[in-house]
Amino acid sequence: MNYRTPLALLLASALLGACSDKTAPASADVAADVAADVPASAADVAPSGHVPPPAATAPKTDEMNTPQARKREAGMMRAVFGDDYRSDSDDALADLSDPDNHVDKLSYVVSAVSHKLLPDGRAILVANAETANTEGTAESAHASSGLLNVFFLAPKGQPEDGQWQVVKRLENIAALGSSGQLGEVHWVMLGANKPGLAIRHGYTGQGYTITQLALFEIGDGKVTALDGGIDLYSDNMGACTPDMDECWMVAGSWRFAPARNGGSYDDLLIDFKGASEKIKPNVTVKPDQDPPRIATPLNGHARYAFDGKGYKLVEGKNTVPGV
Incomplete structure (x- = not known):
């Protein structure tokens, strides 16, 4: 029989506390959905359209994976790094700024992830x-x-x-992300002319997975972080042993919509689908039998709005358990 480790117990306790700060004032059209029928299992309620957690190496979109796009990207890398670019790999x-002390330089392996051609x-x-x-090879730990x-x-x-010629380097x-990869890059419009x-990024460890959404605004030669960690997905399926008290899977699909307050930045809307399962209390099972579980829906909606500095939850609830 499997037994829960102290780490699993600690994570389970942290998950319950992590949800407490994700609730915003209630609204009639964004109140959390509660399914009429209790789902059979957490795995059954994962939405078919949701994107799975990012892989260790973020895949390129179809648009970025064409021969023409790859050739263009190679030319951009040569313009940025000159002789430091290695066409074979x-x-x-290259030596880049130390993220903890931008005065110093450290050696890095740099790979193109995506690019965008502007109208001008x-x-x-x-x-x-x-x-x-x-x-001269990448040396990243799983947690890097x-x-x-x-x-x-x-x-x-x-x-x-x-x-190409370089105008600005950031x-x-x-x-x-994790494993040395920052995640999946999506080009978006945060509003008119914005x-x-x-970037979808995440981590998997000890059977737990978490995926978050980071938002950045791109200006003229500058990039501004608007939010680095809006929870989109989590599960503990890798740690869901027969004696694990609670197992869950929740996934969110996101999109932008015009701001409710008429602001210049669009609102971020996320629809969540998922469920948690807890072992049914006071039930005796045989040593080789899995205990029965009670499933609870974790469906819901959340609206995030720009408050002048970043995106904040203003309506609904983010139902993704933290890890």
């Missing part, structure tokens, strides 16, 4: 950096974050030449 071994011909390159060892780098580029020569401006990045 499609990365660069300029471009923005997003790259991931992870610490390099003395052999990826480092966000953003480079602003302008065409050099004729547009058809595919040559090195190691945020630490996100381009931004939404």
